Every structure is written in structure tokens, then in C-alpha cells.
Amino acid sequence: MEANEPAGRSARKHQAIMEAATAVFMAKGYAGTSMDDIARLAAVSKQTVYKHFADKEKLFAEIVLATTDRIEAMIDLVSGIPADADLLEENLLRLARQFLTTLTQPQVLQLRRLIIANADTFPDLGAAWYEQGFERVLATLADTFQCLADQGLLRIDDALLAANHFSGLLLWIPVNKAMFHGSPQHTQLELDHYADAGVRAFLAAYR
Numbered sequence: 001m002e003a004n005e006p007a008g009r010s011a012r013k014h015q016a017i018m019e020a021a022t023a024v025f026m027a028k029g030y031a032g033t034s035m036d037d038i039a040r041l042a043a044v045s046k047q048t049v050y051k052h053f054a055d056k057e058k059l060f061a062e063i064v065l066a067t068t069d070r071i072e073a074m075i076d077l078v079s080g081i082p083a084d085a086d087l088l089e090e091n092l093l094r095l096a097r098q099f100l101t102t103l104t105q106p107q108v109l110q111l112r113r114l115i116i117a118n119a120d121t122f123p124d125l126g127a128a129w130y131e132q133g134f135e136r137v138l139a140t141l142a143d144t145f146q147c148l149a150d151q152g153l154l155r156i157d158d159a160l161l162a163a164n165h166f167s168g169l170l171l172w173i174p175v176n177k178a179m180f181h182g183s184p185q186h187t188q189l190e191l192d193h194y195a196d197a198g199v200r201a202f203l204a205a206y207r
Contacts, residue, residue: 010052013042013044013048013052014052016042016043016044017038017039017042017044017048017049017052017053017059018062018063018066019042020038020039020041020042021033021038021042021059021060021063022063023041024037024038024041025060025063025114026107026110026111026114029114029117029118030056030060030114030117030118030121033056034056035049035050035056035059038059057122060118060122060125061122061125064111064114064115064125064129065125065128065129065132067111067129067133068129068132068133071132071133071134071136071137073102074099074102074103074137075136075137075140077095077098077099077102078095078099078137078140078141078144079140079143079144080144081095081144081148083147083148083151083153085152085153088148088153088203088207089199089203092199092202092203093195093196093199096166096170096195096196096198096199097191097192097195099167099170099195100170100171100174100191100194100195100198101188101191103171103175104171104174104175104178104184104186104191106183106184109175109178109179109183109184112175112179113178113179113182115129116179137167138160138163138164138167139160139163141163141166141167142159142160142162142163143159145159145162145163145166145206146159153207154206154207155206155207156206162202162206165202165205165206166198166202169194169197169198169199169201169202170194170195170198173186173194174186174190174191174194
């Protein structure tokens with residue numbers, strides 16, 4: 001905190017720097033971003049940026065790991081599917097559509113590209129983001145599928161592999177297209193189609 005600066009004002013500056021850094025890193029990439037760019041967008045001095053963050057690397061790490069907080073909503077989404085045989089397909093379809101829509105939002109895809117682009121430079125950061133984020137979602141989804149299997153609704157030998165199959169069936173096409181084109185290429189109608197077809201394929205293998 002700057003000398004004699006109230007804690008609330010310092011916290012607001014910290015948040016403004018974080019938001020500005022996220023926007024600039026997304027737009028320019030890690031190498032193309034300067035602390036001057038971030039200070040300008042945050043409407044603070046570069047000295048203030050350095051008082052909150054020792055260097056660009058630490059600022060980048062903090063904005064990347066801060067996004068894993070948002071994964072709690074995904075954890076809640078996949079943590080429970082009612083054990084109702086008659087409504088299994090309907091419930092999985094609802095889950096698939098929400099899952100797909102959430103993970104193909106432009107900012108989520110931009111962040112994914114940013115982390116992948118810098119994985120060689122910051123391998124520990126990329127691994128931490130994956131482990132604290134998507135890996136936790138997969139583990140929770142695996143637990144949910146195992147519960148359904150225990151109640152006789154699914155036939156599963158490896159619940160984590162089944163969770164990977166489920167997410168892969170949904171995400172493979174839209175995420176790969178976005179990664180190579182640099183921006184989302186899908187419509188909501190296409191996402192719904194991928195969700196429907198993915199659930200049918202999953203149930204053909206695991207019901």
C-alpha cells in the first residue's frame with residue numbers, strides 16, 4: 001500500500017490494475033504488453049503499478065490464477081445430476097448445453113489461448129491454471145458420473161475417463177475452431193447441436 005493511502009483506495013487501485021492488465025494481456029499478449037500500457041488503462045502511474053506488483057511476470061500470474069475463482073460456478077453445475085432414469089438424457093442435455101455455453105464464451109477462449117501461447121515460458125502457471133480450474137471440473141463430473149453408475153443409470157469402468165469423453169464430445173469442434181481462427185466461430189444453434197449430438201454419443205457408449 002502506498003504511504004498514508006487508505007486501504008480502500010489502495011484496494012480499488014489494485015483491482016483497477018488487475019482489470020486493466022487482463023484487458024491488455026488479452027488484446028496484446030504477454031510479450032506485446034508493457035507496464036506503461038497497463039498503467040495508462042488503469043489510470044494510475046507506472047510507479048503505482050510497480051508498488052502493487054513487483055514485475056510484469058507476477059502481474060500476469062495473478063490475473064491468470066484469479067480467473068480460477070470463476071470455476072466454482074462450473075463445479076456447482078456438474079456436481080449433481082438427479083438419479084432419474086427416465087429423465088437422464090434430458091438432464092444430461094441441459095448440463096451439456098450450459099457446460100458448452102460457459103466454456104466457449106469469448107473471454108474464456110481468449111484466456112485459454114493466452115495461457116497456451118505462454119506455456120513454454122510459464123509452464124508452472126499453465127499447469128496451476130489447469131489443475132485449479134478445468135481439472136477440478138472434470139474430477140467433480142467424474143464423481144457425478146460414478147454416482148449415476150452406482151445407481152445403475154450408467155455403465156462406467158473409469159469415471160474420470162468418462163468425464164473426459166463427455167467434455168471432449170462437446171468442446172472439440174468449437175474450441176479447436178476458435179483456437180485456430182483466433183475468435184469464436186460458432187453460433188448458439190451450433191452449440192446446441194454439438195450438445196445434443198455429444199449427449200447421444202455419450203449415452204450410446206455409457207448408458
